[in-house]
Amino acid sequence: MNQTFQARSLSAAPPSPAPVPAEAAARAGGLGRGALALLLSAHPAPALAVTVLITVLGVAAGRDVLGSCLVALAVLTGQLSVGWSNDRIDLARDTAAHRRDKPLVAGEVGMRSVSVAACAALLLCAPLSLANGAAAGGAHLIGVAAAWSYNLGVKRTRWSWLPYALAFGLLPAFLTLALPGHPWPAAWVMAAGALLGVGAHFTNVLPDIDADLAAGVRGLPQRQGRRRSRTVAALALLAASAALVLGPPGPPDATGWSGLAVTGALAVVLCLPPGTSPDSRLPFLATLGLAGTDIALLVARGTSLV
Template structure:
């Protein structure tokens, strides 16, 4: 049975649906699936893989909700199709974000103190990278939080285990660098659809700097190729050497 259009619109406007949209679900799911798959392929026990999935997913919720809260004013100004523009109260989003942060801390620590610290730092750096300032998010260092955040993923997986006392091995330096490079590529790719508005707001960050020199379409194609190459390199290195140094 197909739901009528009015019912679909009503469901799309409910608070749970708006919260899902505000979490940037595609990026959240892709990141969760990728890190969960890496944990599984590295031979981790089933409960550890499930813990990685839960930890990463909640961390992605924190990043997505924080981003929409920070951008609320700009989203209203540009009338973007965002949940917080479509009726999701900022207070509701703030409450959901607070709950997610409180859940993320014990989940992260249960992966082991070192692994949990690496993931919490990764999320914190990612959240700080969304703050609207002229040097980092809007300026020449826009790539840095993405590189640091993604570069900590191998450490989270390599040090991880089950329980706060779990200890693992130091991550592969090569894999760490490749994941950092992947983060820079993801930054460029995800920024492409907002370049016009960001240019109007006077931003001078890496994706806009590249787009002015290459054009948006070549940059889109180039970023896809870049992500494919770096992703393949990560797969090869991980398969040959594992996560640890």
């Protein structure tokens, strides 16, 4: 009887919640930090900036809601794959340069994780790009392949500017070839994209020229030196802006001239000395400002890309 009573008492008692071990909480926190480190290894700021700018341009070109979402996803996965592959391929060089700002160098994320993430993003990019159509998707994938070729070794040659020119120059084609009739973009649009890519390349390399030379990386900006590279970047970006304002049929309006004045001022910023730090990111931020102004010009004028 006592055994029966005890059994009933035990069955009637509400179960007490199991305490969460401190080890499990620490593990969860570690996973969160690891995920953040993995994300930072993909260079998320420029990846997001490029994705937003191209998506906005896609809307201006006439892509519908579904098409714009496909553009955003394709561009984002492509950019993430390029960013992750860059940090993974450059691990030895970044370690030698004591780049503790890199999560891989700091040991905050593993090599295998970054490699898997880069490959997974690339595998996702392929069907997302082709979902925009075979021609449009092919144009985007050629651009992504060009960016990977840069990471894999072209950046060490005097042709380091070419993958940037090809990738950026083909982005308008990625947008227009998915439209009815699959038209190619106007020549001035593709020229502006290629010039933007060249300017972005020279600008992005500026803070790391000395470290690159020490590591044996001798792309065209490294061969030209910091001062000449700053001038080339400014001229390329200003030429891109001029193509966007002066290229469309008809005379530019006040908005076009104002945009050209703004981009001219930003180009001047690129030519100025970096101040107290040679590692200043101001030129790169000016590049993003130039690109944003160019997209705003297209949207404000309602200019067709074809």
